[in-house]
Amino acid sequence: MKNIYTSIDIGSDTIKMVTAQILNGKINVLASVSMNSGGIKRGLIVDASKALVSVKEALNKLEEMLGIKIDKVIASVPCNNASFSLVSGTIELEENSVITGNDIIKVIKKAMEGNIQEGHELINTIPITFEVDGKTNIDDPKGIVGSIMNVKAILVTVPSKNVYSVISLLQNIGLTVVDVFFNSMGDYEIIRNSRYDSDVTGIINIGSDITTTSVFNKGILMNTKILLMGSKNIDKDINYMYKLSLRDSKKIKENFALAHKRFASNSERIDIINSEGKKIKLNQMEVSMICSERLMEIIKIAKNELKSLTNKEISYIIITGGGSEIKGLNTLLNEMGNRRVDLADINIMGARKNRFTSSVGMIKYFHDKLKFRGRSYSMLDTTKEKELTTYTKNNVKPDSGSRKKFFGHFFDN
Numbered sequence: 001m002k003n004i005y006t007s008i009d010i011g012s013d014t015i016k017m018v019t020a021q022i023l024n025g026k027i028n029v030l031a032s033v034s035m036n037s038g039g040i041k042r043g044l045i046v047d048a049s050k051a052l053v054s055v056k057e058a059l060n061k062l063e064e065m066l067g068i069k070i071d072k073v074i075a076s077v078p079c080n081n082a083s084f085s086l087v088s089g090t091i092e093l094e095e096n097s098v099i100t101g102n103d104i105i106k107v108i109k110k111a112m113e114g115n116i117q118e119g120h121e122l123i124n125t126i127p128i129t130f131e132v133d134g135k136t137n138i139d140d141p142k143g144i145v146g147s148i149m150n151v152k153a154i155l156v157t158v159p160s161k162n163v164y165s166v167i168s169l170l171q172n173i174g175l176t177v178v179d180v181f182f183n184s185m186g187d188y189e190i191i192r193n194s195r196y197d198s199d200v201t202g203i204i205n206i207g208s209d210i211t212t213t214s215v216f217n218k219g220i221l222m223n224t225k226i227l228l229m230g231s232k233n234i235d236k237d238i239n240y241m242y243k244l245s246l247r248d249s250k251k252i253k254e255n256f257a258l259a260h261k262r263f264a265s266n267s268e269r270i271d272i273i274n275s276e277g278k279k280i281k282l283n284q285m286e287v288s289m290i291c292s293e294r295l296m297e298i299i300k301i302a303k304n305e306l307k308s309l310t311n312k313e314i315s316y317i318i319i320t321g322g323g324s325e326i327k328g329l330n331t332l333l334n335e336m337g338n339r340r341v342d343l344a345d346i347n348i349m350g351a352r353k354n355r356f357t358s359s360v361g362m363i364k365y366f367h368d369k370l371k372f373r374g375r376s377y378s379m380l381d382t383t384k385e386k387e388l389t390t391y392t393k394n395n396v397k398p399d400s401g402s403r404k405k406f407f408g409h410f411f412d413n
Contacts, residue, residue, distance in 0.1 A: 004030070004380045004388070005366060006062070007074040008175075009183060009359040010051070010166065012040045013208030013232070013322065015058040017073075018351055018359045019066055022367045027360060029350030030388070031065035033058050042228060043078045043210050045165045056173050068387045072176045072379040074366050076358060078162045079182045079212065079224045083120060085157075086128075087111040090150045099132065099141045099149060101374015107151045120157040121164070123180060124369075126220050128152045142374060154220055156182075178379065179366055184214035184224050186361025189368070191318050191344050192219060199315040202306040204299065205358070206323030208232045211298055213305045215314065223309040227302060231323030234294045241290060242282065243274040256284060257291040259328035260335065264288035292332055298323075299336065320344035322355035 002021060009016040018032045035058045039050030063070055089111030093103060108125050116122055130138040132146035141149060167177050187203050188196075197219040205212040209232045214224040231253070238249035238257075252272075258264045268284035299319070306314055317340060319329070330343050344354050351360050370377055380388065 002378050002380065002385050003367060003376070004378050004385065005074060005363045006070050006072065006379055007076075007186075007359045007362040007366075008055070008058075008170070009076045009186075009362070010040060010045070010055065010169075011037060011207055011322070011355075012043060012210065012230075013037060014355065015054050016356055016359045017058050017062045018356060018363065019062060019070070020350075020360065020363050022364070027348055027364055029348055029360065031062055032351040032356060032359075033061045033065070034353075034355055035061065041209065043080065043207070043226065044162075045169060048165075048169060051169055052172055055169065059173060059175070066388055067390075068380070068384050070379075071174060072178050073170065074179050074181065074362050075166050075170060075177050076183045076186070076362060077123070077158065077166050077180045078226075079158060079184065080162060080226055081159055082123070082182070082224055083117070083157045084221075084223055085115060085155045086152065087115050087125070087155045088150060088152045089113070090148065093147050093149060095147055096145055097147075099144050099146060101142060101372075103149060104142065104151075105373055107149050108153065111151055111153050112155060115155050116157055119160055121160045121162070123156040123158055123163075123182065124185070126154045126156065127372075128154060128220060140372065154222065156221065179369075181362050181365060182214075182221070182224060183358035183362075184212055185221060185365050186358040186363075187214070187318075187320050187344070188216050188219070188221070189361035189364040190346055190348075190357045191320070196316055196318075200310065200312045202303075202309075202314045202317040204302040204306070204317060204319045205321035206230055206298060206302075206319065207321050208323070211302050211321075211323070213302050213309065215306060215309045217310070217312065225305055225309060227298075227305060229298055229301070231326070233298070234291050237290050237294055238287065242272075242280060243276055243278075244272065245275055248272060252282065252287060253291060253326065256282065256287060257326065258284070258288040259295055259326040260292055260331040261285055261288050262331055263328055288328075291326060295323075295326070295329065295332060296336060299333075299341075303341075315340060317341040318344050320346075320354045320357045322353075324354045 004021045006019045014034050015037045019030045021028045037054040039047035091107045130141045131150040201216045203214045207230045209230045211227040215222050235249040264285045266285045269281045
């Protein structure tokens with residue numbers, strides 16, 4: 001089995017889609033697209049018709065790159081009003097039987113029973129530790145011989161509307177959602193290492209009009225919250241200062257401004273026509289200072305929010321998302337005195353920008369989830385795998401319904 005998956009991250013500013021193969025534990029991106037979105041505000045679908053057009057355009061572009069039709073995806077869903085609860089479950093095993101992936105699924109299902117509140121949808125049940133016949137602190141019980149197994153886990157749910165608005169949208173263009181995750185789950189998978197897995201780590205994902213803060217304790221998502229501010233606030237600042245359109249302000253932010261004044265130039269100027277029809281000159285130093293001030297505010301507020309999400313000391317903070325792609329952000333972080341705050345570095349060919357951390361990471365999270373449960377799966381059948389291999393070899397290079405349809409429910413229930 002080729003283990004080929006496609007993910008979609010529906011953001012307020014862009015739609016990101018990635019198709020990748022997991023081979024020997026490594027992610028090989030086969031194609032990735034990032035296209036402007038419409039009908040999305042603060043991470044929520046507010047105009048389904050506009051959102052449908054945006055997603056369809058991204059899907060068409062991805063299929064054009066791959067040379068095949070995509071009909072199954074992993075999707076991100078909004079984490080607004082997410083709920084986290086500690087649950088446990090116990091099952092009896094056949095006497096002296098070897099624990100398998102099926103047994104893990106059964107005990108996780110047991111932990112879920114009766115714990116999903118009405119009006120909420122399951123996102124994931126994340127095992128913390130297993131116990132077999134009184135032996136505790138077992139991370140992976142597969143292969144152990146025992147008669148009774150217990151699991152302690154974190155149950156993650158969100159309001160059903162968060163999930164079904166996304167599923168309905170994707171179903172309308174012929175896509176089946178096989179599993180859903182939060183963006184932060186994907187973000188952590190991309191940056192995780194032994195240091196983060198042994199401590200408390202915070203992730204700040206700076207999006208267009210929202211910033212998502214999440215806390216992981218030893219690799220397990222414990223809490224998350226959305227702040228109603230993002231890189232679009234920089235666009236609005238530039239718009240206000242120079243009376244430019246938001247579209248031009250965004251271009252200035254992305255192509256001219258820097259996150260720190262150290263590398264900005266007083267002599268670097270560009271001419272532009274503002275919304276009043278006047279020709280003005282923009283100074284890179286001044287624009288960069290506007291950008292820097294707003295970024296510092298977002299990061300400071302996000303750091304305070306992280307502290308409110310846990311009573312534990314946060315050892316590491318990672319910043320990612322499309323809003324973290326502004327040049328010079330590392331220099332700004334150093335000036336702010338953030339010794340343990342780092343910028344994510346997604347060093348994966350075909351998806352090197354931080355806007356792709358969520359969509360690429362979701363694929364790895366999905367694959368690892370299956371592996372832990374003793375499952376193997378590919379979103380492409382043998383015919384499509386053959387078409388993909390033939391098309392990519394000869395034509396392109398890799399580019400920089402219902403609840404029962406969820407893969408998680410399909411295997412965990």
